[in-house]
Amino acid sequence: MLKINELKASVEEASILKGLSLTINxxxxxxxxxxxxxxxxxLASVLAGREEYEIEGGSVDFDGADLLEMDxxxxxRAGLFLAFQYPVEIPGVSNINFxxxxxxxxxxxxxxxxIKGKAFLDMVKEKAQLVELxxxxxxxxxxxxxxxxxxxxxxxxxxxxxxxxxxxxxxxDSGLDIDALRIVSEGVNAMRSPERSFLVITHYQxxxxxxxxxxxHVLVDGRIVRSGGKDLAxxxxxxxxxxxxxxxxx
Amino acid sequence: MDxxxxxxxxxPKAEAKHAASEASGAALVSALDAVLGVQADVALDAxxxxxxxxxxxxxxxxxxxxxxxxAPEVNTVADAGCEANPVPGLDAYRLVFVNGTFDAAAxxxxxxxxxxxxxxxxxxxxxxxxxxxxxxxxxxxxxxxNGRYSQEGLYLRVAQGVELDHPILIHHHTCGAxxxxxxxxxxxxxxxxxxxxxxxxxxxxxxxxSVNVLTRADVGQGARxxxxxxxxEEGTVRHIAYEDIRQGRASHAEVHTxxxxxxxxxxxxxxxxxxxxxHAELNGAFLPGEGEFVDNHTTVDHRVAHCTSSENYKxxxxxxxxxxxxxxxxxxxxxxxxxxxxxxxxxxxSDKASMNAKPELEIYAxxxxxxxxxxxxxFDSDALFYARSRGVGLEAAKAMLxxxxxxxxxxxxxxxxxxxxxxxxxxxxxxxxVWSHHPNDDA
Ligand SMILES: Nc1ncnc2c1ncn2[C@@H]1O[C@H](COP(=O)(O)OP(=O)(O)OP(=O)(O)O)[C@@H](O)[C@H]1O
Ligand SMILES: [Mg+2]
Numbered sequence: 001m002l003k004i005n006e007l008k009a010s011v012e013e014a015s016i017l018k019g020l021s022l023t024i025n026x027x028x029x030x031x032x033x034x035x036x037x038x039x040x041x042x043l044a045s046v047l048a049g050r051e052e053y054e055i056e057g058g059s060v061d062f063d064g065a066d067l068l069e070m071d072x073x074x075x076x077r078a079g080l081f082l083a084f085q086y087p088v089e090i091p092g093v094s095n096i097n098f099x100x101x102x103x104x105x106x107x108x109x110x111x112x113x114x115i116k117g118k119a120f121l122d123m124v125k126e127k128a129q130l131v132e133l134x135x136x137x138x139x140x141x142x143x144x145x146x147x148x149x150x151x152x153x154x155x156x157x158x159x160x161x162x163x164x165x166x167x168x169x170x171x172x173d174s175g176l177d178i179d180a181l182r183i184v185s186e187g188v189n190a191m192r193s194p195e196r197s198f199l200v201i202t203h204y205q206x207x208x209x210x211x212x213x214x215x216x217h218v219l220v221d222g223r224i225v226r227s228g229g230k231d232l233a234x235x236x237x238x239x240x241x242x243x244x245x246x247x248x249x250x
Numbered sequence: 251m252d253x254x255x256x257x258x259x260x261x262p263k264a265e266a267k268h269a270a271s272e273a274s275g276a277a278l279v280s281a282l283d284a285v286l287g288v289q290a291d292v293a294l295d296a297x298x299x300x301x302x303x304x305x306x307x308x309x310x311x312x313x314x315x316x317x318x319x320x321a322p323e324v325n326t327v328a329d330a331g332c333e334a335n336p337v338p339g340l341d342a343y344r345l346v347f348v349n350g351t352f353d354a355a356a357x358x359x360x361x362x363x364x365x366x367x368x369x370x371x372x373x374x375x376x377x378x379x380x381x382x383x384x385x386x387x388x389x390x391x392x393x394x395x396n397g398r399y400s401q402e403g404l405y406l407r408v409a410q411g412v413e414l415d416h417p418i419l420i421h422h423h424t425c426g427a428x429x430x431x432x433x434x435x436x437x438x439x440x441x442x443x444x445x446x447x448x449x450x451x452x453x454x455x456x457x458x459x460s461v462n463v464l465t466r467a468d469v470g471q472g473a474r475x476x477x478x479x480x481x482x483e484e485g486t487v488r489h490i491a492y493e494d495i496r497q498g499r500a501s502h503a504e505v506h507t508x509x510x511x512x513x514x515x516x517x518x519x520x521x522x523x524x525x526x527x528x529h530a531e532l533n534g535a536f537l538p539g540e541g542e543f544v545d546n547h548t549t550v551d552h553r554v555a556h557c558t559s560s561e562n563y564k565x566x567x568x569x570x571x572x573x574x575x576x577x578x579x580x581x582x583x584x585x586x587x588x589x590x591x592x593x594x595x596x597x598x599x600s601d602k603a604s605m606n607a608k609p610e611l612e613i614y615a616x617x618x619x620x621x622x623x624x625x626x627x628x629f630d631s632d633a634l635f636y637a638r639s640r641g642v643g644l645e646a647a648k649a650m651l652x653x654x655x656x657x658x659x660x661x662x663x664x665x666x667x668x669x670x671x672x673x674x675x676x677x678x679x680x681x682x683x684v685w686s687h688h689p690n691d692d693a
Contacts (some may be wrong), residue, residue, distance in 0.1 A: 048639045052631075076641035088636035092654025101650060102640035109641070141654075142636075158640060 001026045001166055001197045002047075002067075007058035009046045015056065016042045018222035024166070027194040031208055032201045033233065034219035035241050040201045041085050043219070044170045048082040049075045063165065076102075077109035079165030083155035083172050085201075090142035095154070096124065098142045099161055106162060127160040131187040148175030156187050163191075168199045173207040185210030205237040218244055268301055274316040275299030275391065281319040282399055282430060292387060292397035299391050306390070309574045309606040310545050314488055314514055315460060320428030322349035322459075327356035330425045336450050336482075340667040342419040345369065345404055349424060349459065350431035352402055360418065364409035364443075367418065370434060373405045378436045379466050384522060384551075386464070386492045393492050393518075396464040400434035403463075408443040408473075417446040417478075417665050422461060424452075424487050429459035437467040437475070444474040446664050450482070457485030464492040469501040471525060476503075476664035479517075482510040482675055490516045499525030506663050509536040509544045510675045516545040516574075523550070523557045523585075530559040535659040537652075537676060538603075540569030549578040550592075552585040559589075564656045565596040567603035568680070575607040577622070583614045592622040597629060597655065599648070649682035 002024040009017040016039045024030050034040055046053050047060065049072030060067040067075060090098065103123075104114045115123075124138060131153045143151050152172050159167050169188070173181055188198070188211050200211055208216070208230055216232040217224045220241065225248055226232065236244075279294060300307035327334045330348050334356035345367075346356040352369040360367050370378070386393035404420055424431060439445055451461060461483075469475045481489060489512055495503050507517050521530040536544040550559045565573045575594045596605045609622045629651055637647035653673075663669040677683070 048635075050635050071644075072635060072638035073641060073643050076639055082639050084636070084639075088632045090630075090633045090636065090651070090654065092657050093650050098637070098640070098642075098650070101637070101642045101646060105641035105643060105646070162641065 001028075001063060003061040005059045005061075007043075007046070007060060008056040009042060010054045010056055011042070011052060016222050017046065019058065020219075020223055022217065022224060024197045024199065026197055027192075028215065029192065029198045029200060029211060029213045031213040031216045031230075031233065032199065032219050033203065033216065033236055038219045039222045040219055041170055044082055044085075044168045044199075044201065047075075047168060048072060048080065073105065076162070077106050081159050081162055081164035081167040083152075083159055083167065083169045085170040085174070087143045087146075087151040087155055089144045089146075091144050093142050094139055095142050096138045099124065099158065102158070103161060123161065127157055130160050130190060131156045132183050133157045149177060149180050152176055153180065153184060156184050160187065160191065165195065166197045166199070168201070170201045171203065172200075173202055173204060181207065182210060205233040208233050220245060220248065264303060268298075268303060271299045271301040271312070278316060278319070279395075282395065285319050285321050286399045286430065286432065289399055289401045290397055292394050294391060294394045294398065297389060297391050297394060306547065306576070309572075310516060311543075314486070317458070317460070318428055319430045322351075322426055322429040324425055325349055325351040326353045327423070330423055330454065332423050332425070332452060332454065334421070335419065336421055336452055337419065337448065337667050337671045340417070340419065340448070340665065340671075342417045342448060342665075343367065344419045344421065346421045346423070347402065347431070347433060349426070349429040350402060350433060360414065360416070362412075362414060364412035365414055366405070366407040368405050370403040370405045370436060371401055376405065378405075378434070379438065379468055384520075385466075385494055386518065386520065390492075390518070392462060392490050393464060396432055396434060396462050396492065399432040400464065402432075403434040403436065406435070406437045406445070408439045408445050410441040411443060412440075413444040414446070417448050419448045419450060422449075422451040422463065423454070424459040424461055424483065424485075425454035425457045427458040431459060431461045433461075433463045435463070435465040437465065438470070439468070439473040439475050440470045442472040443470065446476040447478070448665055448668055449477060449479040451480070451489060453483035453485050453487040455484045457483070457487050459487055461487060461489040461491075463490070464494065466494045467496070467503070469495065469497045469503045471498040472500045473498065474502045477505045478663045478665050478668045479505060479507045480510065480668065480672060481508070481512050481515055483512045486513045488514040491518065493517075493519040495519070495521045495530070497521065497523045497525060497528045497530060500527040501525060502529050504531040504533075504662070504664065506659070507532075507534040507546065508659070508663070508672050509534075509538070510672060511539070511679060512542060512544065514543045516547070518547045520549040521551065521559065523552050523559070524554060526554050526556045528557045530557070531662070532559075532561045532563075533659045533662045534563040535565070535656040536563075536573060537566045537656075537680070538568065538571035538573060539679065540571065542571045544571075545574035547574075547576045550580070550590065552579070552581045552588045552590060554584055555586045555588070557585065557588055559591065561592040562659060562662075563594045564659050565594075565605060566599055566652055566655065567596065567605055568599045570600070570602040572603070573605040573607075575605070575624075576610065577608075578610045579612070579620065579622070581611075581613040581615050581618050581620065585615050586617045588615060588618040588620070590618070590620045594624045595655070596626045598626060599629065645682070649677075649680070652682075
């Protein structure tokens with residue numbers, strides 16, 4: 001599904017990713033944990049195609065295609081999705097029209113006709129139910145004035161609408177209350193399938209009780225310094241990151 | 251003389267330029283005297299011919315106006331082969347002017363109690379509104395041209411309490427080369443009366459003419475006037491438009507100016523608020539493309555207390571285009587409790603586009619609320635990336651942001667058919683297909 005090899009990236013002259021390798025097979029859920037500023041969101045942005053980041057080396061293969069050759073739109077249409085750590089507000093563009101443009105973009109890529117009004121609304125209804133997204137939010141401007149938790153639900157709603165092959169969830173759990181965390185996680189779990197993979201970025205082991213990962217990686221200073229099973233998350237929760245950092249230095 | 255000093259080198263050069271523009275202006279006047287004939291004895295030598303040293307013309311090059319003037323060969327919709335009604339589905343009364351001449355066959359005048367509506371040339375003994383010390387004819391050279399040559403346009407009187415059932419559409423069409431269209435619209439809306447006007451200007455592909463329109467409106471006590479003004483002219487047409495609006499007590503006047511297309515466009519609006527409790531509204535959107543020039547000058551003159559004004563202009567500039575915004579707000583000493591709002595926001599959609607924006611507030615009363623904001627920026631890159639990360643194409647994402655950006659201005663248009671047609675024409679000009687299934691305001 002996704003094969004990242006020795007990826008190096010910088011922003012405004014500062015190098016952030018310093019040779020990161022990671023392979024994710026179809027159906028797998030990988031979790032990435034790591035200290036603030038270690039480069040987790042940078043990795044997510046680079047994979048999604050944000051142009052402000054300079055790729056300085058390495059390669060990313062996505063389902064047999066060179067991901068780094070595609071622009072952000074093409075990556076999304078090819079089935080990559082990023083649930084943002086900080087979803088963007090777009091005043092004046094309604095959530096529903098935004099999603100219609102997104103769904104039709106994907107359909108255009110697949111050589112299909114734009115979706116019919118009724119079919120689209122039925123789909124919206126079904127997917128909104130999945131994450132219990134308040135119906136009123138659909139007609140409001142994209143994320144504008146949404147609470148932190150509402151924004152995160154909206155991200156997962158969008159993911160459900162677009163049915164990606166590979167989804168990156170960047171701290172989707174932060175800002176969610178206890179019930180919302182469960183609901184959103186169940187929404188994600190409902191989408192797990194042998195063809196779909198996830199990369200879940202989080203600071204807290206608790207999320208991984210709900211979305212149980214196959215692998216856990218620790219990102220420190222732009223590199224993956226340790227990988228393991230879901231138990232690694234417990235170990236981190238208990239001991240923090242210092243012991244790993246010390247391990248690296250040693 | 252110390253010729254090494256740069257100022258001394260510059261001055262003769264500037265004076266030479268000034269002399270050149272005076273000569274060009276004089277040549278145009280003698281050509282117009284011959285082709286159009288002098289209609290009113292308006293002296294043009296009291297004000298300078300515009301050039302860069304005249305403050306109000308600092309960013310507005312006028313060189314393209316110095317062209318030969320010819321009597322137009324085409325004066326009817328039938329000969330021009332244009333639409334009589336450029337707004338599909340619009341149920342409106344209509345006055346069509348082709349190259350400045352009224353086309354009766356293509357027009358449809360209202361027959362309505364309390365409404366006098368006719369081409370200006372047919373008004374007989376009825377008087378036009380007076381020009382006074384504040385009228386643009388006395389202070390602006392191009393407005394002076396309008397005073398000197400205008401003989402055609404709309405003559406409209408709406409009697410006390412009358413509300414016209416449909417809008418009045420004024421359609422200006424320009425075609426061919428050398429036409430110099432001078433139009434004067436003279437409107438008076440009496441006590442508590444109400445009318446909506448749509449002013450729509452078109453020009454044929456390849457047209458090379460000049461348009462000079464002055465709309466003078468007297469909005470009486472408690473009266474309402476809405477003007478939706480759309481400029482969608484092809485070719486290399488130059489278009490200058492004045493609105494001289496005088497408002498009475500508790501009146502309401504709105505002018506919405508949308509510039510879809512135009513090689514050279516200047517709008518110069520002046521609202522004089524003379525009666526308490528009145529409200530003035532001026533909104534505009536301009537989206538010039540490669541090589542186009544759009545200038546919006548506005549003046550809101552608060553002369554009395556307890557009035558409000560609201561102004562919102564949005565520009566998106568593509569290619570190598572240029573925009574100008576100048577918004578003057580005067581709050582005179584007697585105009586206590588004025589509430590004046592002005593906003594001008596611009597997006598440079600290309601790094602070759604440029605925008606000169608300047609708010610000018612002069613406030614002489616102390617108990618007032620005045621706010622203004624002026625921005626020139628780029629598309630929000632976070633929003634673009636967010637949309638693209640959902641599979642929306644870059645151009646479609648920009649079109650979506652454009653629609654959101656000018657949405658409030660388009661929503662302000664008084665006539666919904668006008669809004670739809672403006673959206674359609676903008677989408678056509680810029681190649682946006684998302685707009686067709688993107689009615690944000692359905693939300
Ligand atoms: N656009 C940018 N300009 C300058 N520096 C940036 C930019 N984006 C990221 N950085 C820097 O790159 C480093 C990594 O940031 P990143 O957001 O990837 O961290 P993170 O691991 O996601 O942290 P957190 O856990 O706090 O979300 C930080 O030092 C950050 O300040
Ligand atoms: Mg982060």
